Amino acid sequence: MKKKEVVYVVSDSVGETAEFVVKAVATQFNGGSVDIRRNSYVEDVEDIEDVLVLARQSNQSIIAYTIVIPQLKDYLDRRATEEGILAVDLLNPLMNAFEQKFEKPPNQQPGLMRQLDDDYFRKIEAIEFAVKYDDGRDPRGIVRSDIVLIGVSRTSKTPLSMYLAHKRYKVANVPLVPEVKPPDELFNVPRSKCVGLIISPDKLNEIRTERLKALGLTSQANYASFERILEELDYAEKIMKRVGCPVINVSNKAVEETASQILDILKSERSYT
Known part of the structure; x- marks a missing residue:
């Protein structure tokens, strides 16, 4: 029996934004039949390692993340590459576009959406x-x-x-x-x-x-x-x-x-x- 695809949603805040995006994309594949597992308030490398341990257990898994703290983002990118796990940054491409177009740096502070x-x-x-x-x-x-x-x-x-x-x-x-x-x-x-x-x-x-x-x-x-x-x-x-x-x-x-x-x-x- 084919294992169900798993997407680990990782965020240094609540993770609602990442989960919403994943669900929107998942509807385009097999009617959205994807197991989404949210990991909220990731604050240190130990939290990231916990997710990597889970993601390693299957080659049918993806990590989708919204992490704005640069050190944690870089660590996740590096470790995911080392483990051969696909990790997708949902924020950085658009954040870079904002920074280039509007010529101002991001706050790089988690939880601002929740405050709004x-x-x-x-x-x-x-x-x-x-x-x-x-x-x-x-x-x-x-x-x-x-x-x-x-x-x-x-x-x-x-x-x-x-x-x-x-x-x-x-x-x-x-x-x-x-x-x-x-x-x-x-x-x-x-x-x-x-x-x-x-x-x-x-x-x-x-x-x-x-x-x-x-x-x-x-x-x-x-x-x-x-x-x-x-x-x-x-x-x-x-x-x-x-x-x-x-x-x-x-x-x-x-x-x-x-x-x-x-x-x-x-x-x-x-x-x-």
Whole structure:
């Protein structure tokens, strides 16, 4: 019975990249019927020797590797040649092309892809958090968040939450409405992670009027009336004073500008705690 082909995937990191490439190539041969054995976090010559011992046992084996540490790569190349084992470097040809074309040397540091992946997943987690705890839907998010934004309707709480989420901050936002009692959790969070958003009555009237028009409603609705706006702003100010949080006027600020100010404020607040 013919022995099954074996590919030893060797990496000084996780080895996912090498395994993916091997699988892609294997599908072109016998429907991908190849035994792939991953050897992750290879850190010294002893680890390489362990793989060579296994690969020597069959002439139907290949070593496919993604090793960026030069000493380990050179050692594997030399020893594989001595043992008559085919070893394929999956990174070096493209790395050399990058180096020649872009005229800059590689970092030669293992695990950088994993760091990028971790950073990506932190961002996704923060975005999902912002969606889940938007507009005060679940007060439990207040305690779990990195930043809590409070303010009346149309003070850019949601856009700010999403913008900050893309910077890996978990943000919850809570609307302040006179008829609705704020959640108790709001008064138990450290003031160093809460920010109040205020806006001028004229600007808020303008924004709310446009919002009503977009919804096909009359601009005379109570939502955009100055009397209602002043009532809401007065109520919000009282809540913010009770919380003791820093306050930002967003009247004529872009989301990016407000977000930068929020981070500056929180950084300075936390440096004193």
